Amino acid sequence: MINLALWPRLLGLIVAVLFVVSLSRPAHAIVIEQYFPAAPDGQPRPQAQSGWRINYDILAPGTHGYGRSAVFQFSSVEFMRGYLPNGKPDWIKILNNLAMVEMYVPYNDGTFVLDMHGRSHYGVPTLEPNPFVKARPDFLPPYGIISGKIEQDGYVIGEVVDDGIRFMDSHQGNKVRRGQMLWLWATLKASNYRYVLKYGFSDDGTISVRAGGTAENLYDDKDSPRNKAVHLHVAAWRMEFDLGAANMNMINIVERHPDLSEGGATFSVRPFNNGLEGGEKWNPEAFTMLEIMNEKTVNRHVPPRHVGYGLMPIRTGSARTTERYTNFDFWVTRRTPADPRRSARAPELKFIDLPENTTVPEPITHKRDVVWYSSAVSHMPRTEDFGPHGYHRREGVAIAMWTGFDLIPRDLWDKTPLLQR
Amino acid sequence: MHLPASYPGLILVFFALTSTTWAQDSQLKPLTPDEVAMATKLEREAVPELQLPLASRPRSSVLSAQPPSLKNIFPSAVVKYADPEVTILGAPGLVESDAHRRAVVTQFDYVTGLLVTVTVDLDAKKVLDVKVARDKPAPLSAAEFSHALDLAIANNSDLKRLASEFGRDKLGVEIVTPVDSRKSSPRYGHRLILLWAETPQPSDRVMVDLTTDQVSSGD
Numbered sequence: 001m002i003n004l005a006l007w008p009r010l011l012g013l014i015v016a017v018l019f020v021v022s023l024s025r026p027a028h029a030i031v032i033e034q035y036f037p038a039a040p041d042g043q044p045r046p047q048a049q050s051g052w053r054i055n056y057d058i059l060a061p062g063t064h065g066y067g068r069s070a071v072f073q074f075s076s077v078e079f080m081r082g083y084l085p086n087g088k089p090d091w092i093k094i095l096n097n098l099a100m101v102e103m104y105v106p107y108n109d110g111t112f113v114l115d116m117h118g119r120s121h122y123g124v125p126t127l128e129p130n131p132f133v134k135a136r137p138d139f140l141p142p143y144g145i146i147s148g149k150i151e152q153d154g155y156v157i158g159e160v161v162d163d164g165i166r167f168m169d170s171h172q173g174n175k176v177r178r179g180q181m182l183w184l185w186a187t188l189k190a191s192n193y194r195y196v197l198k199y200g201f202s203d204d205g206t207i208s209v210r211a212g213g214t215a216e217n218l219y220d221d222k223d224s225p226r227n228k229a230v231h232l233h234v235a236a237w238r239m240e241f242d243l244g245a246a247n248m249n250m251i252n253i254v255e256r257h258p259d260l261s262e263g264g265a266t267f268s269v270r271p272f273n274n275g276l277e278g279g280e281k282w283n284p285e286a287f288t289m290l291e292i293m294n295e296k297t298v299n300r301h302v303p304p305r306h307v308g309y310g311l312m313p314i315r316t317g318s319a320r321t322t323e324r325y326t327n328f329d330f331w332v333t334r335r336t337p338a339d340p341r342r343s344a345r346a347p348e349l350k351f352i353d354l355p356e357n358t359t360v361p362e363p364i365t366h367k368r369d370v371v372w373y374s375s376a377v378s379h380m381p382r383t384e385d386f387g388p389h390g391y392h393r394r395e396g397v398a399i400a401m402w403t404g405f406d407l408i409p410r411d412l413w414d415k416t417p418l419l420q421r
Numbered sequence: 422m423h424l425p426a427s428y429p430g431l432i433l434v435f436f437a438l439t440s441t442t443w444a445q446d447s448q449l450k451p452l453t454p455d456e457v458a459m460a461t462k463l464e465r466e467a468v469p470e471l472q473l474p475l476a477s478r479p480r481s482s483v484l485s486a487q488p489p490s491l492k493n494i495f496p497s498a499v500v501k502y503a504d505p506e507v508t509i510l511g512a513p514g515l516v517e518s519d520a521h522r523r524a525v526v527t528q529f530d531y532v533t534g535l536l537v538t539v540t541v542d543l544d545a546k547k548v549l550d551v552k553v554a555r556d557k558p559a560p561l562s563a564a565e566f567s568h569a570l571d572l573a574i575a576n577n578s579d580l581k582r583l584a585s586e587f588g589r590d591k592l593g594v595e596i597v598t599p600v601d602s603r604k605s606s607p608r609y610g611h612r613l614i615l616l617w618a619e620t621p622q623p624s625d626r627v628m629v630d631l632t633t634d635q636v637s638s639g640d
Contacts, residue, residue: 029513029514055514057513059512059513062451062452062508062509063449063450063451063509063513064449064509064511064512064513065508065509065510065511065512065525066512068506068508068560071512073512073513073514075513075514075515076514096514097512097514097515099512106602107599110601110602110603110606111599111600111601111602111613112599112600112602113558113597113598113599113600114557114558114600117557117558118558118598118600191595191596191597192595192597218597218615218626219626219640220640321602322556322602323556323602341549341550344523344540344542344549344550345510345523345525345540345549345550347511347512347515347516349511349512349515352557356552356554393640394623
């Protein structure tokens with residue numbers, strides 16, 4: 001038995017203990033739930049037809065092994081693809097991991113910079129504690145979006161926006177369904193450059209991943225073949241698919257092969273790199289895409305199909321340099337390699353280690369795998385990067401250029417999503 | 422009025438529940454100073470060549486070969502390497518809750534231009550893996566940064582003026598650590614630092630070669 005008079009003191013003590021303990025513990029992931037159709041604040045919200053449940057972190061330097069930069073990491077992405085026959089929301093986990101893990105910047109003079117791996121020691125006095133830019137209200141558009149806010153972490157901005165025509169149904173008098181999506185974005189500070197990292201989550205289950213480079217060029221523009229101001233921004237992402245059974249995913253390369261003598265074309269679906277770790281190249285004439293298909297989880301279609309996602313590149317070229325990690329555009333590795341040396345240092349998190357890690361490739365079929373994808377923009381400085389006189393780097397700002405990819409549902413739904421007939 | 426005797430138990434249950442929730446912390450705990458010291462000790466024991474001048478290293482060691490761009494720079498008795506950096510291995514959501522604490526120690530070896538990476542198990546106090554690579558930027562230590570800034574101030578009139586006017590330690594300096602990947606380049610394998618002041622006033626960009634202590638224009 002304790003005296004009631006002690007109760008407030010006990011509560012105070014508990015709160016104090018919790019506070020002290022919380023100071024010594026790492027931060028929590030941010031959890032975001034977004035349902036569609038979305039409505040502006042203050043307006044009635046229609047019944048949800050789809051939705052996302054997303055866990056992410058801005059990982060501070062020193063709290064992870066991706067490199068010395070901070071990292072915008074998603075640790076869980078779930079999608080609600082309508083409702084089950086019993087009326088309950090039909091959730092499926094799509095991803096267990098997604099992050100941009102490197103920004104490799106090769107210059108024409110033969111030098112390069114690695115903006116994630118290559119940052120300096122923690123503790124070098126010039127560096128900010130967290131290289132992500134603190135979000136501010138003026139980063140949000142003044143109008144034109146459904147809703148927008150700075151998320152709890154203070155770095156990420158969430159914008160729910162109209163996404164144009166999702167589809168037009170010719171069987172219903174050209175009835176239009178406008179799409180909506182949630183963009184989560186944050187800005188990585190890399191010395192003179194700023195990289196805007198955007199992740200879009202659409203009402204139909206598509207995930208759009210983009211990286212855009214902006215801010216000040218590293219060098220003044222010069223007129224020479226080896227003009228060192230000319231460079232690439234090669235973004236590399238790491239992702240782990242779940243799809244209901246993370247160790248039952250089959251990863252395929254899907255390509256179109258035109259028959260240029262007879263006409264027509266065939267398409268092929270073949271195991272990625274013959275079912276082994278390693279890399280594959282994107283072929284623009286074959287519309288190369290990656291298919292991640294789960295051999296356990298099926299959709300609600302009749303007859304059912306195995307659920308999957310397609311990784312569709314959005315790119316203008318492929319960066320090839322003397323660095324072997326640029327030999328391929330897609331890479332797949334094992335989450336936990338069988339090789340004891342590799343498993344001892346798993347999870348393998350660095351893009352630049354891929355060639356060495358896959359020297360002795362291991363089977364990837366029905367294993368828990370990691371998909372890596374890199375995509376580049378070629379930045380040839382132009383007058384628009386500079387001021388009205390001369391070509392000095394400080395006089396202007398490089399306008400954002402974008403690269404990335406889409407993850408599109410493949411047999412995830414039971415029918416055309418969001419279509420009502 | 423008295424509370425039932427079960428209330429302290431309820432408090433403990435509340436605390437336990439809260440603790441369970443917190444166990445799902447999303448970020449890994451940074452390494453403690455003791456863990457950093459342990460990792461560094463294990464790395465030194467695993468790669469003793471790093472403490473030796475080139476001439477004393479075993480011929481069979483990968484840490485005994487120099488590219489042409491590093492020949493005749495260091496006197497044969499010189500030992501020069503950067504302070505190691507120690508990083509936690511793993512990332513939130515990607516490490517099992519019962520996994521050992523592991524760390525990665527990276528260190529740049531000036532005389533060969535190689536980056537040495539050692540993975541250690543801090544709980545078992547043992548080395549798990551050693552890797553040596555070329556063409557990877559190494560972490561810039563605080564001591565190297567300070568030396569590079571001193572060289573830049575001494576050799577660049579713009580930075581010298583700013584340091585004189587505002588004080589060296591008041592300069593907000595940005596750093597980029599480029600790698601020269603051309604094998605024929607005289608800077609191949611060198612430790613390069615591109616630095617400039619951003620505040621209180623922007624300065625010239627200065628390229629410091631810490632391998633040779635040479636300073637050149639970074640523009």
